[in-house]
Amino acid sequence: MPVRPLKEAISVDVAIVGAGISGAFMAHELSRDHSLAVLDRRPPLTGSTVASTALLQWEIDLPLTALAGKVGMAKAKRAWLRSRSAVDALKRIVAGERIVCGLKDKDTLYLAGDAYGHRALEAEAEAREAIGLESEYIGPEALRDRFGVDRTGAIVSRGSASGDPARLAAALLRRAQENGARVYSRVEVMEAASDPDGVTLLTDAGHAVRAKSVVFCCGYEFPRGVPTPGAEVISTWAMASKPRQRCPAWLRETLVWEASDPYLYFRMGGDGRLIVGGEDEATPDAHADQAKLKRKCETIVKKLHALLPGVEFEVDYSWAGAFGESATGLPSIAPVPDMEHAWAVMGFGGNGITYSVIASQVVSTALRGGVDPDADLYRP
Numbered sequence: 001m002p003v004r005p006l007k008e009a010i011s012v013d014v015a016i017v018g019a020g021i022s023g024a025f026m027a028h029e030l031s032r033d034h035s036l037a038v039l040d041r042r043p044p045l046t047g048s049t050v051a052s053t054a055l056l057q058w059e060i061d062l063p064l065t066a067l068a069g070k071v072g073m074a075k076a077k078r079a080w081l082r083s084r085s086a087v088d089a090l091k092r093i094v095a096g097e098r099i100v101c102g103l104k105d106k107d108t109l110y111l112a113g114d115a116y117g118h119r120a121l122e123a124e125a126e127a128r129e130a131i132g133l134e135s136e137y138i139g140p141e142a143l144r145d146r147f148g149v150d151r152t153g154a155i156v157s158r159g160s161a162s163g164d165p166a167r168l169a170a171a172l173l174r175r176a177q178e179n180g181a182r183v184y185s186r187v188e189v190m191e192a193a194s195d196p197d198g199v200t201l202l203t204d205a206g207h208a209v210r211a212k213s214v215v216f217c218c219g220y221e222f223p224r225g226v227p228t229p230g231a232e233v234i235s236t237w238a239m240a241s242k243p244r245q246r247c248p249a250w251l252r253e254t255l256v257w258e259a260s261d262p263y264l265y266f267r268m269g270g271d272g273r274l275i276v277g278g279e280d281e282a283t284p285d286a287h288a289d290q291a292k293l294k295r296k297c298e299t300i301v302k303k304l305h306a307l308l309p310g311v312e313f314e315v316d317y318s319w320a321g322a323f324g325e326s327a328t329g330l331p332s333i334a335p336v337p338d339m340e341h342a343w344a345v346m347g348f349g350g351n352g353i354t355y356s357v358i359a360s361q362v363v364s365t366a367l368r369g370g371v372d373p374d375a376d377l378y379r380p
Ligand SMILES: Cc1cc2nc3c(=O)[nH]c(=O)nc-3n(C[C@H](O)[C@H](O)[C@H](O)COP(=O)(O)OP(=O)(O)OC[C@H]3O[C@@H](n4cnc5c(N)ncnc54)[C@H](O)[C@@H]3O)c2cc1C
Pocket: 017, 018, 019, 020, 021, 022, 023, 024, 039, 040, 041, 042, 043, 044, 045, 046, 047, 048, 049, 050, 051, 052, 053, 054, 055, 056, 057, 187, 188, 189, 190, 217, 218, 219, 220, 221, 236, 237, 238, 277, 320, 321, 322, 323, 347, 348, 349, 350, 351, 352, 353, 354, 356
């Protein structure tokens, strides 16, 4: 993707800080009717987007029943339904723009675990079905017969997906560029100052960017001066098998995760690799510890083997990354307090990419003068 250095002061309708999947969905949406500059201090797509295992799920980290306990049933329902429609919107964008990113429809298998057992999952499936979400509870016999997995119960859901997030984001940025957006890299935004007419961004290139609005899509590198109450950065680990991994046929069509803390999750990639992740730890920098990477991978392999004893998993490569968490698992998509014309997007939880889609919808509606009916769900 063509990028350019910032060689002079510029003025645009909207400046987007961050060229990851959130900045890419934002740019794709806003480039239809705004002049845009996307700025990144690294080459595009080298933040957390490239580390993502990209389970594109509408099932959010906190079960509907548990989220209801935190934010009330009415809001919890809206949050779940909104995630469902965001995954559909993602699929529509990929199809409409003819983006080649290995996008594939997948079911999900959510296994009973130490955080939520089979009774909780049965109640969860009922609550989801009551609002029209395609989730079905299955007991231990059906789980063994259909999936060969030994657990006390599970929920099978339809309508999620998987894909390659870096290819998806690159294609979205290219479409935005075709609409006139300019992508600047490497340019670090050092400071932002707003006034009644707009925002001025000071950059390490020595040139200012003037914009009517700015949207910070900085991933887990929270922008300076943007409060993030209740949010924390944690570490997570993932690994991939060699291509052509032998595995049960159902796994090609299914994303798997479990109701445990921390939870194990896995899926097949388009190239036949088995991608497995988990073992989250509540420290922001543990992901940089190489010795820990080895230990975490050993634990993940053991857990995978316990669940799928017939699958011989040989690690081809492994990696770790930072990850944002909030008390509700919901993202923060909100105006920056005390800074006019500025929004910040932080896609917390295991559904960061689904939230990137929602963020582009909420922010673009606001910048066009409207109010998204679910905007209140994502205010921290
Ligand atoms: C191991 C792992 C597995 C994951 N698995 C999943 C999954 O299965 N499903 C899912 O939906 N999500 C998953 N996620 C989360 C998902 O990847 C993230 O939510 C998503 O990538 C965030 O994208 P982003 O564009 O917001 O951030 P990023 O991709 O991190 O992009 C932010 C960009 O902002 C730039 N930036 C920051 N500050 C500045 C500044 N001051 N000036 C200029 N540029 C700046 C950075 O350089 C970076 O390029 C996973 C994450 C990890 C680490």
